């Protein structure tokens with residue numbers, strides 16, 4: 001059996017010939033980082049790069065962050081961390097997800113920080129690091145009200161007492177995660193913060209040096225300065241997208257990602273001639289339509305069928321029929337378009353824009369899912 005990690009899947013040559021592409025403006029990402037950094041200072045900034053950097057391209061975005069002296073990176077799974085190390089990234093990298101025993105040597109050998117979320121895991125980590133004669137760096141995960149991974153706050157004191165008995169474990173950090181810091185009712189978030197603070201009394205009580213404390217995601221960065229502690233952990237905000245519509249636009253961050261394609265076909269569709277799989281749409285008069293080579297196989301979600309719009313020659317036009325795996329059809333009414341004309345799927349033409357929030361609304365989801373679903377088949381171009 002062999003396993004292979006497939007991203008990036010697109011060769012350099014293919015980038016030039018594929019009409020559908022994502023452009024990422026690195027100067028915007030840099031400005032977003034600086035806006036966040038300034039806002040939370042003196043707290044450190046740990047940028048979350050999971051899921052291919054929210055679709056922006058894991059390695060290139062990490063390189064940018066290293067160039068601009070970010071403090072820390074986070075990924076979700078150990079494979080993402082290894083990919084970054086192999087690409088030459090030297091910054092501290094925290095893996096946010098859980099760990100399996102057989103992954104521990106990889107964490108240690110690639111100097112990736114482990115999320116320690118139970119005593120059983122800590123024992124395992126300690127044992128393996130003893131065998132490798134190399135200390136394991138861990139961040140303790142406290143569950144303060146999400147019930148996903150982590151030691152319950154009400155068991156944390158006993159847990160921490162145990163952890164500090166293991167000599168091969170270096171506790172670099174301690175953290176928790178908010179369940180709804182992106183809403184305007186912050187009562188649960190405040191409760192979570194209070195529970196986290198309660199767990200931190202352990203260090204004072206036992207006169208143990210405080211590890212790096214972190215809990216704030218994008219929602220908390222925007223709404224609750226008291227959550228910044230030693231370090232914040234924003235994801236979506238760094239990419240210029242607000243975690244929800246309800247939050248105040250207090251930070252000057254801008255979307256860095258543009259998703260575009262080209263017109264590859266033009267035709268006139270007569271009435272009574274339905275469009276696409278399932279024959280779900282037809283016109284009652286002649287219309288002009290163009291085909292664009294993007295579909296749900298690229299992450300242009302099928303659930304946006306009959307709702308999505310694209311920008312073509314500075315106008316918004318509806319996508320008609322069901323979205324196919326690799327193609328969509330756009331109704332341009334009585335207007336003209338030519339093969340090679342640019343089609344914006346997500347982004348701005350200077351006058352109009354289509355945002356990740358728009359796509360999310362059409363698909364019945366959240367902007368996070370839109371960005372992280374743009375498939376690795378779509379080449380990323382950086383400016």
Ligand SMILES: *Cc1c(COP(=O)(O)O)cnc(C)c1O
Pocket residue numbers: 048050096177216217218219233234235236237243
């Ligand atoms: C994804 C994630 C974040 C970042 O969340 P945003 O809402 O994108 O800011 C922070 N911490 C953890 C543990 C996460 O899983």
